[in-house]
Amino acid sequence: MKKTFDAVGWMRKKRIEIDRDTEGLSWEERSQYIINALQGDPLWERIKDRTLPTANQVMAEHAATARETPVAYSSDKEKLH
DSSP states (O other): OOOSOOHHHHHHHHHHHHHHHHTTOOHHHHHHHHHHHHTTOHHHHHHTTOOOOOHHHHHHHHHHHSOSSOOOBOTTSOBOO
């Protein structure tokens, strides 16, 4: 199958452009630059309200479902005590 789009190459090019355009800006100014660049982008408008769980939420969920005592297994999959 022939590639019609090089996502890695495109992302590298975009990062270089953003770095060049935002050189010397503060974190807040750089964030505002990105927000302004995304306004009106149809893909961004479609996905901007999606949220992912934070690391703390993931860890809390894992802790709630994890065993209290870890179980170790030998190489032949038998439980060790």
